[in-house]
Amino acid sequence: MTRQFVHDQRAVRVVFRRGALDAIGDEVERLGAQRVLLIGSPRHADRVSALLGERVAATVSAPRMHVPAEQARFVQAQGDALDVDACVAVGGGSATGLAKVVALHRRIPILAAPTTLSGSEMTRVWGMTTAGVKQTGRDEAAAPRIVLYDPDLLATLPVATAVPSAVNALAHAVEALWAPDRTPLTDLYAREGAAAIGRALRGAGKTELTELVTEALYGAWLSGMCLDSTTMSLHHKLCHVLGGSFGLPHAETHTVVLPHVIAFNAGHAAPALHTLREALDMRDPARGLHSLVTTLGGPGSLAELGLRSTDLDRATDLALASPYANPRPLTADVIRTVLEGALRGDEPTIA
Known part of the structure; x- marks a missing residue:
């Protein structure tokens, strides 16, 4: 090779x-x-x-x-x-x-x-x-x-803040795994960062708090390195649109959208999906992450965060307004489908 x-x-x-x-x-x-x-x-x-x-x-x-x-x-x-x-x-x-x-x-x-x-x-x-x-x-x-x-x-970060913050960090690692400019080093950062954040999320309520915070912070550092060195894709574009144009809270928006984007891109990003399955210890990272977040009390839908169905047309148009890389081709119809699922809080499942 x-x-x-x-x-x-x-x-x-x-x-x-x-x-x-x-x-x-x-x-x-x-x-x-x-x-x-x-x-x-x-x-x-x-x-x-x-x-x-x-x-x-x-x-x-x-x-x-x-x-x-x-x-x-x-x-x-x-x-x-x-x-x-x-x-x-x-x-x-x-x-x-x-x-x-x-x-x-x-x-x-x-x-x-x-x-x-x-x-x-x-x-x-x-x-x-x-x-x-x-x-x-x-x-x-x-x-x-x-x-x-x-x-x-x-150490005093409330769980309601900590869970979305951790998933926000995880999103950097996820998109680095299917980035067009990924490298062997960013793959290592992403794999280890996702695994650390996954361990912290799964350990919530079961493991000593300082250990969990340290693990999550370690994962966030590595995932931040990914964000700096690679091109982000559909997930980050959608979250920037939803936050900047509709005032949705940043980390919570990432938390709702990420499982839906994983499910959407999975069939076009097999190596990334394989890495996520191993790093997160989840057979279906989209459904597993959505379930884990909601079990921990995190947000499950964009409707909870204040987005309305009447916002979807404008959000779709804004997401398509500038070109960006994504492993699966993008059209207005497919972007709207992703947004609709996230708005309702559907359980995303990898086919």
């Missing part, structure tokens, strides 16, 4: 251990930053502000989901006025996402300490929502240079 591929991977410093946040002063010093823009929830921001002291030039304590342009522009202007030389994001994907558009604007480094399993902290991918349309892109300036993975930051 002839192998050929191009593997593109950026340099990033990753610190993975309990208590990693306590060393954030040393890590900011490593960046050479003196005027930091701190982005995160008040609970985490207060702690980090105490650790960084006078290096914090300003704090943004309410980053909004999907990075709305009006907030992004306001915070970019604030960063300009204060001449900040680094962003520190302590929070979920909303905090990291806002830090990315500020860093992209000012060309300054980011240090990220995630408090969910979004995986955004490992990527060059940025996103911003303008007039109900979410735009995404890739730029080295949007990629955090230092990431602190501290399981203690996720």
Whole structure:
């Protein structure tokens, strides 16, 4: 068999251990930053502000989901006025996402300490929502240079938040397995990342919490590496449309949509399906994941999240508005079929 591929991977410093946040002063010093823009929830921001002291030039304590342009522009202007030389994001994907558009604007480094399993902290991918349309892109300036993975930051994450967050991370690994630019290394990341997240989900309520959080965070890191190095497909396109244009919550939307996309693509992505069966220990990963999530109290339908049947035509049109790779050919009819099943909460099954 002839192998050929191009593997593109950026340099990033990753610190993975309990208590990693306590060393954030040393890590900011490593960046050479003196005027930091701190982005995160008040609970985490207060702690980090105490650790960084006078290096914090300003704090943004309410980053909004999907990075709305009006907030992004306001915070970019604030960063300009204060001449900040680094962003520190302590929070979920909303905090990291806002830090990315500020860093992209000012060309300054980011240090990220995630408090969910979004995986955004490992990527060059940025996103911003303008007039109900979410735009995404890739730029080295949007990629955090230092990431602190501290399981203690996720120890109090409610199950209702943790389950969708874990499936959101899993989606990065799944789509990397059928990406047109996958490589042997991304396959390894995806397989191990999916297996770790699967173990964490199956162990919910049965295994010690710190162990589960650590396993899930480990899986999210590897899956984030996949997201950074490969092209995402139908699943991510649908979730960007549903979040950016209809205001659906990010992780919960990924959680509902992913089993349906797995079932849809399975017949055209046999190697990916084989890997998922082994990694997740599920004969039918689409049905198994849907069942596991709903058993754990996670969302099972887009209707639960606020999508209406009258939204489907526009969602389908937006999903087809720009070309993107997918292992199974896409038409308006098939995209609408996937959305209809996810809207109702049908049990997806691989044929």
